[in-house]
Amino acid sequence: MSQTKKINKNGMNARRRGHIIFYAALMILPCIQFAIFYFGVNISSILRAFQIYEINYSTGILEKFFTGTRGYSFFYNFKMAIDLFSNNVYVLKNTFLIYFIGLFVSQPICIILSYYIFKKKPLSGFFKVMLYLPHVISGLVFSLLFKYITENVYMVVAKDIFGATVQGILVDPNTRLGGVLFFNVWLGLSGSLLLFSGAMSSVDESVLESAQLDGANIIQEFFYIVLPGIWHTYKQLLILGVAGIFGNQMSLMSLFGIHSDITKEMATIGMFFYLKTYYAGTQIVDGVSYGILSAFGLMMTAIIAPATLLIRRLLDKYGWSTK
Amino acid sequence: MAHKKQKMKAKGLADKIFFIVLFTFLVLYVISILGTLFWGLLSSFKSVADIEIKKNVLGLPNPVLSAEELRFSNYAKLLDAFGFTVVNPFYQNGVMVTHYQEVTLGVTLVNTLMFTVITSIENAVLPCMAAYLCVRYPFKVSGFIYSTLLVLMVIPIVGTYPAEIEMLRSLGIYDTMIAYFIQNFNFTGMYFFIFYAYFEGLSTTYYEAAEIDGASQLMIMLKIALPLAFKLIMTIWLLRFIGHWNEYGTILLYMPTQVTLAFVIYRTFISTMNGEHSVGEVTAGCTVLAFPLVIIFICFREQLMGNLTLGGEKG
Incomplete structure (x- = not known):
């Protein structure tokens, strides 16, 4: 060299x-x-799913040992987790309810509102700022205010104007679920506004102009040009939505608090898991230990992870092509 | 020709109706948001007698019934929300341990500032630094990190709370602020990809010129790369600051004695369920929690609302 x-x-x-x-x-x-x-x-979560937690009341020590020993079957925690889920299967209904409301109500409205802002229609700049406000101010603030408006204000207005004696929307069991869903939609409307309006701004102006020259109306422009143009962003949000389905807590904690029976009755899987983890703070409560919760989490992951990948595959295969 | 004109007229009318409907919807939505916040502000100046006895839920505060409240007495009463003790018993390595914290205004403010400022700096700077390193030095490990983070964003892992809490307890740092700083000392999440796309778009001439002039790698990063990305870092810092300011669920689970302002407001709300606090006091608490963020939003709305894009990721 x-x-x-x-x-x-x-x-x-x-x-x-x-x-x-x-x-x-x-x-x-x-x-x-x-x-x-x-x-x-x-890895620790997987190991915990195979651990039994027992408090030795004579010594006050929390003992941990692996399943398959001391008379416990190997899949004991998984069996207990299935029992736990079977006794609380309503959480699945609530989970899918809030997910589909978000998918078919909040997101489409958000896209349409983003379209208005993208088209720079009257006051679009002002609306953009106002729609961003719920992101800035705590959901706890909006929850508290919503709660009092739907009780104090609602009851007084119903009495004074309609002569009706009513309970608060979140107090009356007949209107509570609707109230909670409305709250989630109301606050969630602006959720992805910036992402969608950012994606729309990358749609080629010349394509829009030529569509207008060809006589396309707003609906046609929206469905045939803009939506395909933002498809990549929307697809990512759809995938993330599926991935996060078991994490959504439906704002129950901020509306009713962690100790409320209503929170327990209306819980989604995400809220249910959070509650059980919180109450098992000393590792065991009502027979539910961290071991059982870890097993529960693993089973949920085993369901949602492949589902997310499948949805991704399907969206890649059958979604819009921008070519 | 006439038919074509008519068609165009109808199209124009349909478009107008569409946008009028959207405009109306947006106006109603904005009124609902601003109206809610304004109602909260008004109620924070009302007394129990004004709201619950006189049923003055929508009007301005009654100057007689709410005389004291108009002098910010509901806000002063918020100070009574402090001065409680949080007790947190838990098992650490099999043995029962109890943490106590006497919550005062000073402790809360210090915790709030540490919780929001430090972790938001971590959330902004670490992904920026990691993304810069991965773009600038395209080693195999950079590709591995990128692919791993992309995969992890899509594959959800459910129910790791117990494992994470137990790990923190085993390390002896559960229910401490330092644990939260350690938990946030990473570059995972979507901000890594935002910074990655940004640095990918930058010309490498800056770095090459600096290297030729004898600048060290550290100098290049600190004096060229990070200043170029400063606006983006600030945007993400602000977003994370707002997120941490409003956070209370994490505190409840991971650090119950490290009380922040949002947690105190949440606890005040819990107390209200037993009638301990009036609507006026709770809405005063909401105003105190929201006010700093409204100021930040007004001052920095351009940065906060700047487009954050994920680039053209196909992963």
């Missing part, structure tokens, strides 16, 4: 070595954190 090549090679090696050291020095801690708090936690 010539001297110059050797020098160049050594120089490049030194430079590359410098890059590697710099890269490693900065990435090592976040990577370790990620390894512990993502992979470590998930």
Whole structure:
């Protein structure tokens, strides 16, 4: 090898070595954190699904041992998790109810509102700012205000104007579910507004102009040009929506509080799991331990993870093509 | 020709009706949002007698019945919401441990600032730094990190609360602020991809020129890359600041004694269910919680509402 090549090679090696050291020095801690708090936690979750928690009341010590020992079957926690779910199967109904309301009500309305803003119609700038406000102010604030308006104000208005004596919307069991769903839609309307309006702004202006010249009306423009144009963004949101289906808590905690029976009665899977984890803070309550909850979580993951990938596959295959 | 004109007229009318309907809907929606917030503000200046006895739920505060409240007495009463003790018993490595925290205004404000400021800095800077490193140094491990994060965004993992809580307890850092800082010390999530797309779009000439001038890799990152991305970092910092300011569910589960303002307001709401606090006091609490964010929104709405795109990711 010539001297110059050797020098160049050594120089490049030194430079590359410098890059590697710099890269490693900065990435090592976040990577370790990620390894512990993502992979470590998930492996721990799997292990916990095979652990029994028992409080030894004579010593006050919480004992943990693996299933398949001390007379417990190997899949004991999974069996208990299935029993837990069977006794609370209503959570599945609530979960899918709020999901489909979001899918068929909130998101379509959000897209249409984004279209209005995209077309820069009157006051679109003002509406854009106002629609963003629910993102900024805590859902807890809106929950509290909504709760009092649908009780105090609603009852007084019903009495004074209609002469009717009513209960608050969230108090009356007949109107409670509707009230909760309305609240979620009301606050969730602007959910993806910025994403959709950002995606719409990337639709080619010339395509829109030529469609208008060809006599396309607003509906045709919306369905044949704009929607396909934002399909990629919408597809990502649909996939994330499926992925997050078991995490949605339907704002129950902020509307009714964690200790309320109403929260328990109307819980989604996400809320149910949060409640059980909260109440099992000393690891066991009502026979539900962290082990059983981990088993429950694993079963839910085993359902939703392939479902998410399947939905992704289907959307890729049958969704709009922008070609 | 006449038929074509008629068709165009009908089309124009249909489009107008469509947008009028949307406009009306938007006006009603904005009125509902602003009306709700304004009602809360008004109610925070009303007394129990004004709201619950005189049933003055929609009008302005009665200057006689709500004389004290108009002098911010409901806000002053919020101070009574502090001065409680949080007790958190839990098993750590098999042994019962109890954490106590006397909650005062000072403790709450310090916790709130630490919780919001530090974690939002982590949430903004770490993904930025990681994305820059992955783009700037296209090693195999950068590709692995990118692909892994993309896959993890799509594959949901449900129910890791118990495992995470137990891990924190085993490490002896459960129910501490430091645990939350450690939990947020990562670059996962969608912001990594936003920064990745940003740095991918930047020319490498800046870095090459700096290298030729003898700048170290650290200097290039600190004096060129991060300043270029500063606007985006600030946008994400603001978004995360707002998210953490409003957060209380995480505190309830992971750090019950590290009380923040949102948690105190939540607890005040719980107390109201037993009639301990009036509507005026609760709405005063809502106003206190919302007010700083409204100011931030007014001052920084352009940054907050700037388009954050995920680029053309096909993963």
